[in-house]
Amino acid sequence: MVRFEDVVLRYGNGPEILKRISLEFDPGSYHFLVGASGAGKSSLLRMMFLGQRPSAGRVALFGRDVAGLSRRETALLRRRIGVVFQDFRLLDHLTARENVALPLHISGQARAHSTKDVEELLGWVGLADHMDALPQTLSGGQKQRVAIARAVIGRPSLLLADEPTGNLDDRMAVRLLYLFEELNKIGTTVVIATHNESLVERFRHPITRLRDGEALEVPEGSGPARHPGRRGEPTLRDGI
C-alpha cells in the first residue's frame, strides 16, 4: 500500500527534514506515526498524499512509484486517499454538506446519490443539525468532524490523518480513533500522525516513531489490525 525506500526530504538547500526513511504499510493495516512537533510526521504524511515529492529515495503508493506519475495520474491516485488535515482545510464559503460532498463532486458521482451519502455520514459524525452551517460557525471539534467526513466519504483505500485529535478532548479523541478503527475493519489502511502518545498506547497498533527526521521504530510485518474492535466500544454508526 505505502512503501518508502531511503526517502530523504529537504526544502531547497535547507537541512534534511526526513533522513533515509524506509517503511512499508500493508493494505488494511492501521498505523500510528508519533513524535514531537517538528519530528517530520506531517512531512511524511504529505508525501503519502502526494503533496510533496521526495528529494531522494523512492515512494510507492498502491504499487506505483510516484516519481513517474503525470498530473492526471496523481489526481486519480489522490481520489483513493482520504486526508484529514491538521488545519482541516475546509472551504470557508461552502457549507458542511458541500465540503463533505466535494470529493464525490470531483469524482463525478451523481448528485442525488451523493446527497444521501453525505447526509448519512454527517449524521454518523454527529453533525445532522449542522449540515448547512458554514465552517466559521462551527467549533474546532465540529470542523474536525466535517474534515473527517470529507476524508472518508469517497471510501478511500488509504486514510491519512494529521493530528486528528488535536482539537478534541480525550473522550472525543478516543471515540474518533475507534471510528478510524471501524473504517480499518472494512479494509481501509489507516495512518495517523499524532504527538499524543498516551492516546496511542490505548490501542495496540504498530507505531512508527519519528525523531529529528529519522524513523526510530518501524514494526515489522504490520498486517491488518490485530484488534478489530472490543465489546462495548463505539462503532461508526454510533457517531462520535
Add this chain to the structure above:
Amino acid sequence: MARKRSRQPVPLDRDASGRYLPVLVAIMVYLAALALAGALSFNKLAERWDTGLAGALTVQVPAESRASQDGPELNALVSALSATPGVLSVEPMELGEMTALLEPWLGDTVFAIDLPLPRLIAVTIDPGAGVDIEALRQKLQEVAPGSLLDDHQRWLARLLDLAQAIEIMAGVVVVLVVFAACIMVAFVTRMGLAAHDQAIEVLHLIGAQDSYVARQFQNHALSFGLRGGLLGLACAIPTLYLVRVLLQRIDSGLLPELSLRPYEWPLLVLLPVAAALITMVTARITVMRTLARMP
C-alpha cells in the same frame, strides 16, 4: 437563516478582479460591433458603386465641336455609338439637365448657356458583351475629334480601394479587440488563480484534476463574458441607429447607408456569443497552462 452563497468550490464571483470583467467585455463587444457594422456597410457601399457603374460610360464632346450642339453631327455620333455591338442605349444629356447638375456648385444665377460646357452623352453597355472600349474611343475620334470616353474605372478603382482599406481596418480593429480581450481575460484569470490558490490546492489534494479547476474558471468566464457581451451589444445598437439617422440626413450617395441586410444581423447578434466563447476558452487555456507549470 439561510443566506445566498456560491455553490462553486472556487468562489470566483467574490473576486474584485473579476467584478469589472463584464464591463470590459461590454466595451470590447461595443467596439467590435461598431467596427463590424462599419465593415459591412462599406462592403455594401463598394458593391453599390461597382454594380451602379458597371456598364455605364460617359462621352464628353468638347464645346467647340459641332457635335456638342443638337444637329446632324450629334445624330451621327449617337448613331455611330448605337451601332456598336453591346451598346444598349445612348442618351445625350439636355442642356437643362447639365445646368441642373452644375447648379449646386455654381448657383442658380449662372446660366450654363454662357459657359462653354462639353456635351455629355450617357452610354449604357451590356457588361457581359465584352465591348472593346479602346475601339470605341477610336471610333469617337473619327466621328467627333476631341471627344473623351470615360468608363469610370480609374475613379471606381480608387473608391473601391478606399472601401476595401476601410473594411480591412475594421477587420484589424475587430482582431485587436479580440486580442486585447484575451490578454485581459488571461490577466483576470491569473489573478483569480493567485487569489484562490489555497482552495485550488485543497481541490487538488482531494483528487481534482486540472480540468476540474479549469471548469470552475471557464464557466465563470462564460457567464461574465455573455453578460458583458449582451450589454455591449445593447449599447452598440442605439449607437448604430443614431449613426444611420445622421447618415440618412446627409443623403449622399457616396456615404454608406449603415443598414444591414437580414443575413448580416445574426453576425452582430453572434458577437456576445463569440465574446463569451473567447472569454471561456481563454480562461480555460490560462488555467490549464498555469497549473501545468505547478509542481
